[in-house]
Amino acid sequence: MGMIDLSKWYRAAERPVSKWPSMTLGEITGAIICFCLALLLSRVGFFTRPWEDLILSARFFGRGMIKYQEPVIVKIDEESLQAIGSWPWPRSIYADALYQLSQEEPAVVGLDLLFQEPDPENDFILAKALEEVKMPVVLGIELELEFVKRFWSNRLQVWGEKPALFPQADKGYLNLVQDADGRIRKWPLNVETTRFAFTERVYQLATVESPPAVGDGLIDFAGGADSFPSISFSKLIRGEYPEGFFRGKIVLVGVTASAMDRHDIAVQALGSVPGVYIHAYLIRNLLGQSWLRTLPDWLYTLILLGISLGWTAFLRKRVGRFLYLATFGMSVFAVILGVIVGFAGYVIQIVPLLGLFISELIFLLARTYRIELAERRSLRILFSKHVSPEILGEILKRRNEIKTGGERRFVTVVFADVRDFTRFAEEHEPEQVLFRINQLLGRMTAIILRNGGLVNRFLGDGLMAVFGFPVWKEEMFANAFAACREMLSAEETLAGKENGVGDRVGVRIGDGVGVGIAWGIVIAGIVGNQERQEYTVMGAPVNLA
Structure with missing residues (x-):
């Protein structure tokens, strides 16, 4: 109670x-x-690479047409293979190209080629050319690399250099690092080695400056292949180029023929790109410091x-x-x-x-x-015995409108109790008193619930009910008065019924049921402390009823 x-x-x-x-x-x-x-x-490349490719592609298309002055690319293309002969060429051919370039006095020449197998008849010719030409020349070498797993990601481990000829020449490693999807998007310059990368060494000789630290940056593929000035290797040998075409510029010599030294890159619109063009992009990134920082x-x-x-x-x-x-x-x-x-x-x-x-x-x-389930469960436990199923459904739907911390509401308050109950209790056995009062309170509770009210308190021989709360109904007054009329006759309808053990109870409880009703503004909310808290209403209508 x-x-x-x-x-x-x-x-x-x-x-x-x-x-x-x-x-x-x-x-x-x-x-x-x-x-x-x-x-x-x-840390998972499968999820990060698409975004990197999107940014690189957006920058590529956003830049539009770009024309660079350098590096100049000397292409070993199909035209050159047809004019000079099948691959590989004798080393003397490269010596002729270096002598031809020396006349133009370029800033530096980088040979994007690997000289690993000896050519006994021609190696000394190329070695002599490397000593005699005026401009600095950088040759390519290859590092022995292996991916080593380090918790979150894989890192490159250097195990040394593959054998290369012409030890007296400047060299830089040509390795281009592919991601797990086979595409090149990250800088290859952050491996742990004392040797400069090919493009780093070319940049250093051309600018007489130490190359900037790039770290884990992304290559900025700005401009297409036609953005770089280029010429066929065969035309270089024949001297078919404008005067001053190479003067003071960085020159890269590399293979561009189809199906030779091709690499997939992040910008798929460029297709498979020759390695010499990727090194040209790297040099442009160093010159303009335009790589993408992470x-x-x-x-x-x-x-x-x-x-x-x-x-x-x-x-x-x-x-x-x-x-x-x-x-x-x-x-x-x-x-x-x-x-x-x-x-x-x-x-x-x-x-x-x-x-x-x-x-x-x-x-x-x-x-x-989870919170809503808990609230619905709690509200169902709290109100299921005090309101009708229809009102309970409305409460659950409008649970966010119920403010347990306190609110003012317009309600109708009804008090009902048994008149002259004390005399009845003194004249009858306790079991009979409790049985009869529970019968009566049960009957009045059913009436209140049927009329949309809330049974707020049981007060010994009576009860307190509230209409219009927690769910407001336009027919609040009609329901409250209808409930009062039914409760006034509730005791009479119970008189003469069995007491649960087969005996007839033909006496009335006290002097009938008395009902008080009032309406107005009340304060509704939780009262009590952590050990005991109850939800009730208080105010003038409660006292008046």
């Missing part, structure tokens, strides 16, 4: 963590789990963690459609921001951010669903 007990419901509410009062421990845990998932996505791992980790916690704190009180709209809006904003930052020369991995937003949406939806 007594008022509606909301203690379990109230204590089931999540209590804030004292160290971070704005978020609960469950919310912080969920945010950290989502952060770990996003961090994992940022954020340090520690900084990106902190950004993900901050966004995860902040986004959870922002959305923790939001529900329903707002969650979907906010997630969609932030995802679109992140993509647009990532593209803008990409055009500015930086790559921020957006796919892990999208994964973070989606995982937090799922977490918050699951959390909201």
